[in-house]
Amino acid sequence: MWKLIKTWFPWLLIASAAIYLAVQFFFAQQIAIRYEWNGLRFPYALDYGEGQILDQINRLAHFQPIYFTSSATNTPPYTIANYPPLYQLIQAPFVWIFGTAFWYGRLITLLSVMAAGVFIALIIHTLTKHWIAGVIGGLTMLCMPQIIGWSPFIRVDQMALGLSMAALFVVVRWPKGRGGLIAASALMVAAAFTKQSYALSVPLAAFVWLLSQKQFKRAFQLAGIVAGTGVIIFGLLMLLTRGSFFFNIVTATQSKFVWDTVRHTFDDLFGRLPLMMYGSGLLVLLGLWSKIRPKTWALVSAYLVGAIIETITIGKDGSSINYLYELSAAFGLVAGSFIAWPGKNFRWATAILVALLATQIGSMTEWNSKDFQPGFNYKFKHQDEVAQLAKIVKDAKGPVLADEYMGLIPLAGQTVTMQPFEFKQLKDAGIWDDQVFAGDILNKKFAAILIYSPRGWDSFTERWTPLLRSEILMNYEVTGNYADTEVYTPR
Numbered sequence: 410m411w412k413l414i415k416t417w418f419p420w421l422l423i424a425s426a427a428i429y430l431a432v433q434f435f436f437a438q439q440i441a442i443r444y445e446w447n448g449l450r451f452p453y454a455l456d457y458g459e460g461q462i463l464d465q466i467n468r469l470a471h472f473q474p475i476y477f478t479s480s481a482t483n484t485p486p487y488t489i490a491n492y493p494p495l496y497q498l499i500q501a502p503f504v505w506i507f508g509t510a511f512w513y514g515r516l517i518t519l520l521s522v523m524a525a526g527v528f529i530a531l532i533i534h535t536l537t538k539h540w541i542a543g544v545i546g547g548l549t550m551l552c553m554p555q556i557i558g559w560s561p562f563i564r565v566d567q568m569a570l571g572l573s574m575a576a577l578f579v580v581v582r583w584p585k586g587r588g589g590l591i592a593a594s595a596l597m598v599a600a601a602f603t604k605q606s607y608a609l610s611v612p613l614a615a616f617v618w619l620l621s622q623k624q625f626k627r628a629f630q631l632a633g634i635v636a637g638t639g640v641i642i643f644g645l646l647m648l649l650t651r652g653s654f655f656f657n658i659v660t661a662t663q664s665k666f667v668w669d670t671v672r673h674t675f676d677d678l679f680g681r682l683p684l685m686m687y688g689s690g691l692l693v694l695l696g697l698w699s700k701i702r703p704k705t706w707a708l709v710s711a712y713l714v715g716a717i718i719e720t721i722t723i724g725k726d727g728s729s730i731n732y733l734y735e736l737s738a739a740f741g742l743v744a745g746s747f748i749a750w751p752g753k754n755f756r757w758a759t760a761i762l763v764a765l766l767a768t769q770i771g772s773m774t775e776w777n778s779k780d781f782q783p784g785f786n787y788k789f790k791h792q793d794e795v796a797q798l799a800k801i802v803k804d805a806k807g808p809v810l811a812d813e814y815m816g817l818i819p820l821a822g823q824t825v826t827m828q829p830f831e832f833k834q835l836k837d838a839g840i841w842d843d844q845v846f847a848g849d850i851l852n853k854k855f856a857a858i859l860i861y862s863p864r865g866w867d868s869f870t871e872r873w874t875p876l877l878r879s880e881i882l883m884n885y886e887v888t889g890n891y892a893d894t895e896v897y898t899p900r
């Protein structure tokens with residue numbers, strides 16, 4: 410009897426923990442699927458940044474530049490393209506076929522996030538030969554509140570994450586072949602020219618892992634190809650844009666850095682995701698003892714370092730949860746690594762780890778429901794009011810300014826004249842003088858100005874310079890309010 414109990418009790422523990430984890434995954438993904446589906450069907454902008462990216466896609470589809478040398482001067486358009494152009498470029502053909510819309514950009518981001526989860530699963534399986542651990546790692550990443558909260562948006566982060574995880578998988582799956590070297594390098598460069606910050610974590614992780622495998626030559630070959638190709642493409646973009654590429658993705662992104670934001674972010678992470686944070690630290694420490702070192706240690710630890718550095722940059726003014734994307738992927742890798750780590754001889758330990766992970770997934774789901782979902786659910790429920798704003802923009806007898814609903818401008822076939830938040834940052838940095846543009850408002854050049862005014866947040870002050878606010882209030886009046894947005898028209 411004792412032998413029977415000793416044989417089957419660990420399996421009973423694992424089965425119970427697995428059911429608990431499966432239930433938590435189900436609830437988390439139920440929220441994610443509903444959120445994604447609502448986003449795909451929603452025909453208007455979900456956040457401020459979507460508008461400027463859709464405008465860039467439109468411009469590229471019509472063979473117009475998106476990086477302007479005169480961005481910090483008094484010559485319109487007053488727009489900044491903060492990121493490299495790959496994500497925008499791949500959507501240009503969709504504009505030619507379907508016209509200007511948000512849905513195909515959101516579909517690309519959804520597929521990219523799903524691909525990232527699949528590649529995390531494949532990375533864990535390749536390194537540990539434990540397919541269940543791989544699946545758990547991939548699903549853990551897909552359940553992260555930061556991933557769910559950001560994935561419906563037309564933003565560059567999702568595609569960059571998918572490409573970078575694909576690159577990391579190619580490195581661990583084909584570490585010796587020439588084809589693997591070329592494919593991994595191409596994917597890393599593509600990720601970096603989707604979002605420039607992705608030039609750190611995955612190249613670092615790949616380099617460290619290859620060194621740990623005694624693949625010294627291959628590590629330096631990979632680093633050389635990625636760096637060399639990146640420099641060549643950067644140089645070509647500088648030539649094509651007459652130097653404005655650097656201004657847009659470097660100079661114009663150097664906003665005020667707030668260390669309190671960094672502190673608050675890490676306090677939040679340790680308070681709400683303690684098992685993920687402390688588990689990541691424990692994984693790094695385990696590698697110091699070679700006898701118990703997880704097989705994934707070198708790769709995951711190096712990736713964690715890059716992800717932590719990326720997380721720290723959330724202190725830049727205007728940053729959001731997308732700065733936690735790579736950390737979310739790191740948590741998926743950590744979760745999969747721990748599930749595979751005990752091996753067949755310590756099934757009771759596996760059961761404990763699975764149960765702990767399930768508990769953490771449950772708290773993440775609650776966090777997502779309370780903090781990340783309500784604001785966007787409001788937009789879904791007030792689609793009719795956003796449609797009224799869209800009609801105002803479309804019927805306007807002249808150019809329109811907007812902040813939160815800037816995406817309505819390219820949808821109406823117009824180009825964005827000005828991005829208020831970015832140029833407020835340039836004004837605060839002493840790079841831009843808003844006098845000339847304020848004169849355009851004084852002369853009532855704009856047929857309408859849409860100012861987002863939700864309860865609890867003064868977006869007018871946060872996104873517009875004092876002079877522009879003053880000119881708007883003196884020369885325009887509120888003639889409508891839809892979806893928490895005040896519509897100003899000339900007095």
